[in-house]
Amino acid sequence: MNTSYNKNHPTRTKLIATAAASFLGVMLAVAAPLKEGEAFPDLNQFGLEGAVPDIHGKVVLVDFFASWCHPCQESFPVMEELYKQYAAKGLVVIAINLDKNKSDMDDFLKSHPASFVILRDAGNKLVSRVKIPTMPSSFLLDRDGKVHAFHRGFKGAETRKQYIEEIEALLK
């Protein structure tokens, strides 16, 4: 009986490669956020707190924020500015809060007032579905409800410029 151990046996190499590829595949699938061109999930299906607006046929900016996130604090005045500038042309801005305690969100909104829609994903159901990679993250949806652009984080003037370019292109 041949009991020698051939570490370069092709079957073994193949098996290791398969196992490694499967593992990586699973990890990537778990970590992947919603991609551009994909339909954004229906906001009514996640038990969000607050009044979900009708976004049918609108250009929508969906932003995920939390009170403890500093870039989120910087993003609010910019989103307010965009909302005031483009709401009449068909832009809807929806900020979705992910704080554990509602009181933290309320305190945040006192110091960062917003006239656009604020919803709260208390059960983290929506955010678990779209899998954002960082805080904040935002999705710009076209009039068909598909992801037109994804913004990872908020980088001040750079992100503001991108928002304006993309929103104006979608509102044309």
Next chain:
Amino acid sequence: MKTRHLLLAVLLAATGLLTGCQNVQPWERGNLADPAMDTGRDPLGGMMSEHLWFSREAASGGRGVGGGGCGCN
């Protein structure tokens, strides 16, 4: 031999999947972002210690720990 290969593949997959590691999701980092989690809450004191450390030992850095904080942006 086939059983051995199968066992190896299962073990490899299990090693990766059953490590017990749990990623803290970006939206779950509120506690990590709390100022109380910061070990160096006195920036000026920290700079002075660092300066002394550098002057006496000709060495600096190595105090920070990666992976903490809110992971924003």
